[in-house]
Amino acid sequence: MNLLTEILIFILSGLGLLFIALCMRFYLGRRRAEQIWAAARFPKLENLGTVKQLSVLPLIDDLTAKDGLSAESGVSYLVRADDTTILFDAGLNQAGEHPSPLLRNMEKLGVSVDQIDMVFISHLHLDHVGGMRYQSKRTFGLSGEVVNLVGKRAFLPTEMTHPSASVEVVTAPRIIAPGIASLGVIPRQLFFFGWTLEQSLAINVEGKGLVLVIGCGHPTVQRIVERAKQLFNLPIYGIIGGLHFPVADKPVQRYVGTDNWPWNPADKQSVESAIAALKVNQLRLMALSPHDSCTWSRAAFQQAFPGAYRDVRVGEAIEL
DSSP states (O other): OOHHHHHHHHHHHHHHHHHHHHHHHHHHHHHHHHHHHHHOOOOOOOOOOOBSOEEEEEEESSOBSSTTOOOOSSOEEEEEETTEEEEEOOOOOTTOOSSOHHHHHHHHTTOOGGGOOEEEOOOSOHHHHTSHHHHHTTOOOSSSSOOOOTTOEEEESSSOOOSSSEEEEOOSOEEEETTEEEOOOEEEEETTTEEEEEOOEEEEETTTEEEEEESSOTTOHHHHHHHHHHHOSSOEEEEEEOOOOOOSSOHHHHHSSSSSOTTSOOOHHHHHHHHHHHHTTOOSEEEEOSTTOOHHHHHHHHHHSTTTEEEOOBTOOEEO
């Protein structure tokens, strides 16, 4: 056996051990997530209140509505609900630029940091917290340099820090402003990304019902909707955001970001199952983000909800 063969065997053995470790972590984590979900019991959130007006303006996503705006594979929305303005997630900023694509888009759309009352981070993944440098430090950032968020509350899904915002870790469903609530975190074990806690917003629009704003939908949209129904005796009026259905033309994402084994990636049947579950709710608004959802999935949702469907594009506000 020559040296090259020995090196090759060593490398393959190491990769094999790594894969076995990933499989064990995934198996145990998925079982833990199922146990937590099955055991979760939360009291209904009474006195949620309502908002009269709701606007969700995509600041970062994969598609733009007009020239001059930056697109990237991340998520950030500006949620305006009556007098409350929320920055929902912080994008990707893969190059670590300052000003970031998020800040550049905000300026072009007439949005300033001063207008933001609070920050809401759906989950601790780099494309939602401003990049890998922030994910690795368990924090979030709006740009390549520090943006002052003094006096602003930050509702976070797991233990995270921030140099200036007032951090509040959300461990259970809670009302965060009149008519607005966090559904609390729902756990999911992803094969490559590991243990993931994701929270979504529920906003009660007067005369309509709940609008759910979702970052990536790792826990599955079925469980997110089920959690909302457990907490409120209100109809689900609409859904805005990402649901993670990369089943056709996003080959890498098919294998990452789901709780499937790598040899059983996300498929069209998972999209069809989600659509069937959502149709029961007679949604009046279905706005699907292109972030981690392929063109086939978006077309399937558009066909399933013809009068309610909206694409999510940077710079194009969704208003109720």
